[in-house]
Amino acid sequence: MLRLPSFHHAAMPQTARLSWDIFCTVIDNYGDIGVAWRLARRLAHDFGHPVRLWVDDLASFARIAPLLDPASPQQLVDDIDIRRWEPHDSFAGYQPARVVIEAFGCRLPDAVEQAMAGADIRPVWINLEYLSAEDWVEGCHGMASPHPRLPLTKYFFFPGFTNRTGGLLCEDGLIATRQRWQQDKLAQRAFWQMFDIPEKQPEEWRISLFAYENPAARELLEYWTGSPLPVHCMVPEGKVLADVEAVLGRPLQAGQHATRGALTVHVLPMTDQDSYDLTLWSCDINFVRGEDSFVRAQWAGRPFIWHIYPQDDAAHMVKLDAFLSHYCRGIDAETASALQAASHAWNHGQGMVAAWQQLEKCLPQWHQHSRNWPDKLLEQGDLGMRLVQFIENQLE
Numbered sequence: 001m002l003r004l005p006s007f008h009h010a011a012m013p014q015t016a017r018l019s020w021d022i023f024c025t026v027i028d029n030y031g032d033i034g035v036a037w038r039l040a041r042r043l044a045h046d047f048g049h050p051v052r053l054w055v056d057d058l059a060s061f062a063r064i065a066p067l068l069d070p071a072s073p074q075q076l077v078d079d080i081d082i083r084r085w086e087p088h089d090s091f092a093g094y095q096p097a098r099v100v101i102e103a104f105g106c107r108l109p110d111a112v113e114q115a116m117a118g119a120d121i122r123p124v125w126i127n128l129e130y131l132s133a134e135d136w137v138e139g140c141h142g143m144a145s146p147h148p149r150l151p152l153t154k155y156f157f158f159p160g161f162t163n164r165t166g167g168l169l170c171e172d173g174l175i176a177t178r179q180r181w182q183q184d185k186l187a188q189r190a191f192w193q194m195f196d197i198p199e200k201q202p203e204e205w206r207i208s209l210f211a212y213e214n215p216a217a218r219e220l221l222e223y224w225t226g227s228p229l230p231v232h233c234m235v236p237e238g239k240v241l242a243d244v245e246a247v248l249g250r251p252l253q254a255g256q257h258a259t260r261g262a263l264t265v266h267v268l269p270m271t272d273q274d275s276y277d278l279t280l281w282s283c284d285i286n287f288v289r290g291e292d293s294f295v296r297a298q299w300a301g302r303p304f305i306w307h308i309y310p311q312d313d314a315a316h317m318v319k320l321d322a323f324l325s326h327y328c329r330g331i332d333a334e335t336a337s338a339l340q341a342a343s344h345a346w347n348h349g350q351g352m353v354a355a356w357q358q359l360e361k362c363l364p365q366w367h368q369h370s371r372n373w374p375d376k377l378l379e380q381g382d383l384g385m386r387l388v389q390f391i392e393n394q395l396e
């Protein structure tokens with residue numbers, strides 16, 4: 001595991017007025033804990049608020065937070081009080097924080113709900129929902145749901161892409177730090193050296209690939225073996241690796257690389273979130289997945305393709321199109337249609353080569369749009385800011 005010093009905590013902590021309990025269950029993958037951990041750090045570092053994070057699977061959590069000891073039931077990491085949440089915890093003596101967040105509808109233990117209802121000052125109770133760009137989100141964001149039995153109200157807080165949603169998480173000063181990093185060739189070289197990877201050459205494509213299993217990845221990697229420019233593909237160890245190995249013709253593990261034709265694949269170890277950001281910032285194009293890496297690719301200001309978390313009945317394709325219709329506003333028609341075709345091919349698992357060839361022709365426009373996009377999203381503040389404002393409105 002690698003860890004670089006965290007260097008984008010730009011704001012001074014403010015007087016701690018709110019305290020937070022965040023409850024998170026790890027369903028599969030790293031997205032739920034990835035978002036919960038990021039929210040905890042945003043509230044603690046940029047707002048100076050005390051945060052307790054209750055997590056049921058510390059082993060998965062430790063993959064993205066290497067300083068964490070999975071065997072310890074209570075520990076302070078990065079100024080966050082992390083508690084192991086056992087299914088049968090009695091929560092005897094539990095005193096709720098001023099705000100209690102259940103991440104992604106994870107059900108709170110009955111004892112916690114009882115303690116919230118019985119507290120002298122009842123906490124504000126938030127269900128932080130999954131990210132979607134669909135229109136209905138605006139109507140549901142902020143909705144209140146009274147508890148069927150206890151004197152408690154739960155509020156639904158929806159991340160999103162418009163001013164009438166909860167926005168997207170972004171630390172204070174992140175965009176400026178990223179811009180400085182992208183100008184700093186020495187820092188980038190040192191970063192790649194940590195993985196024994198040569199610095200990026202001007203006449204090279206450097207592409208990160210974080211995805212679920214995907215036959216379209218095989219098509220694209222195969223195509224890149226015949227690319228006129230060398231392609232260096234950075235693959236964090238994980239689900240897509242089997243597709244990568246099939247193209248390279250050999251098993252690969254973290255720290256190894258393999259070349260076929262113009263394509264060189266480097267398999268990266270899982271790093272902490274800050275180092276993964278640096279990977280995104282240092283590549284020309286990023287393939288990302290799920291929820292959190294998808295958001296971070298947007299802050300990277302570089303072109304990206306999203307592998308959305310697959311759902312039954314292709315519900316995810318509706319979400320993909322909802323996002324694309326937001327994202328493609330302000331792009332010329334040719335780039336928009338190439339981006340839509342490539343996103344569909346990637347998520348359907350086929351037709352990627354033809355789609356990619358179209359998209360390659362639009363690279364300058366795609367780049368330009370990626371640079372401008374974060375400003376639009378952050379005009380009304382990020383999710384952390386909107387959440388704190390929302391809570392303060394409930395307290396008035």
Ligand SMILES: Cc1cn([C@H]2C[C@H](O)[C@@H](COP(=O)(O)OP(=O)(O)O[C@H]3O[C@@H](C)[C@H](O)[C@@H](O)[C@H]3O)O2)c(=O)[nH]c1=O
Nearest residue numbers: 029030031034064236270271272273276290291292293
């Ligand atoms: C590759 C890499 C990722 N990460 C982090 C970034 C993110 O916080 C996290 C990955 O989360 P995501 O990008 O969201 O992809 P994911 O596929 O892991 O998570 C998904 O999990 C499902 C259960 C959810 O329903 C999905 O919505 C989605 O969140 O891992 C690192 O910290 N280091 C790394 O090296």
